[in-house]
Structure formats: C-alpha cells, structure tokens
Amino acid sequence: AVAEKGIVWMRVITHGRAAHGSTPWEGANAISAMLRVLQAVEGRVGGRLRSLSHPLVPPPSLNIGTIRGGVATNIVPDWCEATIDRRTLPNENVQAAVEELEGVVSDLRAEDPQLQVDLEVIQCGPPIETSPDAPLVRAAQDVARALGLTPEPVGYEQSSDGRFFAERGVPTILFGPGDPEVAHAADESVDLDELMTAAKFYALLGQKALA
Incomplete structure (x- = not known):
C-alpha cells in the first residue's frame, strides 16, 4: 500500500453534579451531557465526512470507541468520559480535523454556558501517501512481480506505525501478511x-535497495 488514513484520537470528559437517583433535578447528569456532545459530533462532523473521498483509501471515518461514567444506578453521575477515533484521508489535514472537533464543543459551550466539557488529544498521526513513481515503490513492484504478486499500488484503510516514518519525510510503503477484515476480531490470524511470502518480500526488497 502507498496510502493510508491518518489518525486522531480524542478524549471527551463531561462534568456534572452528583445527587440521589430519586431526585435527579437536584444534580446535573454528566452522562446526559455526554450524549448531547456525542450526538453533535456525529451529526456535524460525521455527516460531512460522507461527502469526502480518495482514490486509494475508503472514506474518512468517525467512531465513538469507548464511554464510561457513573458509579451506581441510583446516583446521578457527576462524570463521564468517551473517546473518539477520527480517521483522515491523505488529502485531509490532521490539525484541521482536531480543530473541527474542538469547534463543535466550543459551539455547544456557547449554546449552553452550564455545559461543562473538556476535550483533549490522545494521539495524532498523519496519513501516508507515497508517490507511485517513488523509487521505493518501483522496487517493491519489481519484487512483487518476482514473487507472483499483483504489483498495483493500493491504499490501506487502517493506520500503521508507518506514519512515524512518513511524518519525518521518509518514503513509506506498507506490505505484510494478514487480512484487515479480521483485524481486532476474535478470529484474528495470519x-x-x-507470512513466508512476506519474509521473502522483505529480504528481496532489502537486497534490491542495497544493491
């Protein structure tokens, strides 16, 4: 693969005021506040993403990955935390994606001054897009042909550690065994x-690069 999505992980925390579950009006429900925030994020950001595209990778995405809050059924929760996983296209700007999410939260605060919500970046990683004409790509295509593999450059729908090289200006490609369809699934396997083909590919590409 010569292209992959960028990654933005963010943590959202809403604050409320604890009270007994039988008198919820005495408190401020942090989980209810979180629902408002997440609905706004999905509506204002998620809806826009459906109109974006890239020739090599799937559409950009927004996923609410985790949510937790409250300590007991009969207590109004005074705290709630959720995490957001935003994947960007190679032709998107990662910082702009962060600022868009921050803008949604800022608008909500302006609409309701009583809303107490914090937003922080957990991690960011740029997308990858290496030119199909790059020497590394050409060399990889030659090796792929020698192994009887399809040499056509493709995109990768997830994110990899390759971003740490790409953000430093190192030409980066992705190649390896496994099926992305079963990644993080109960039956994930290789x-x-x-695995043997990948090992041969790495060895041959290394020889070609050093020749």
Missing part, C-alpha cells in the same frame, strides 16, 4: 504461507 496465514503461514502469507
């Missing part, structure tokens, strides 16, 4: 034949 075919042994694919």
Whole structure:
C-alpha cells in the first residue's frame, strides 16, 4: 500500500453534579451531557465526512470507541468520559480535523454556558501517501512481480506505525501478511504461507535497495 488514513484520537470528559437517583433535578447528569456532545459530533462532523473521498483509501471515518461514567444506578453521575477515533484521508489535514472537533464543543459551550466539557488529544498521526513513481515503490513492484504478486499500488484503510516514518519525510510503503477484515476480531490470524511470502518480500526488497 502507498496510502493510508491518518489518525486522531480524542478524549471527551463531561462534568456534572452528583445527587440521589430519586431526585435527579437536584444534580446535573454528566452522562446526559455526554450524549448531547456525542450526538453533535456525529451529526456535524460525521455527516460531512460522507461527502469526502480518495482514490486509494475508503472514506474518512468517525467512531465513538469507548464511554464510561457513573458509579451506581441510583446516583446521578457527576462524570463521564468517551473517546473518539477520527480517521483522515491523505488529502485531509490532521490539525484541521482536531480543530473541527474542538469547534463543535466550543459551539455547544456557547449554546449552553452550564455545559461543562473538556476535550483533549490522545494521539495524532498523519496519513501516508507515497508517490507511485517513488523509487521505493518501483522496487517493491519489481519484487512483487518476482514473487507472483499483483504489483498495483493500493491504499490501506487502517493506520500503521508507518506514519512515524512518513511524518519525518521518509518514503513509506506498507506490505505484510494478514487480512484487515479480521483485524481486532476474535478470529484474528495470519496465514503461514502469507507470512513466508512476506519474509521473502522483505529480504528481496532489502537486497534490491542495497544493491
């Protein structure tokens, strides 16, 4: 793969005021506040993303990955935390994606001064897009042909550690065994034949690069 999505992980924390569950009007429900925030994020950001595209990778995405809050059923929760996973296209700006999410929260605060919400970046990683004409890509295509593989450059729908090289200006490609469809699934696995092919690919590409 010569392209992959960028990554923006953010943490959202809403604050409220605890009270007994039988008198919720005495408190301020942090989970209810979180629902408002997440609905706004999905509506204002998620809806816009459906109109974006890139020739090599799937559409950009927004996922509410985790949410937790409250200590007991009969207590109004005074705290709630959620995490957001935003994946950007190679032609998107990661910082702009962060600022868009911050803008949604800022608008909500302006609409309701009583809303107490904090937003912080957990991690950011740029997308990858290496030119198909780059020497590394050409060399990888030659090796792929020698191994009987399809040499056409493609995109990768997830994110990898390759971003740490790409953000430093190092030409980066992705190649390896496994099926992304089962990544993070209960039956995640790697075919042994694919593993052996990948090992041969790495060895041959290294020889070609050093020749």
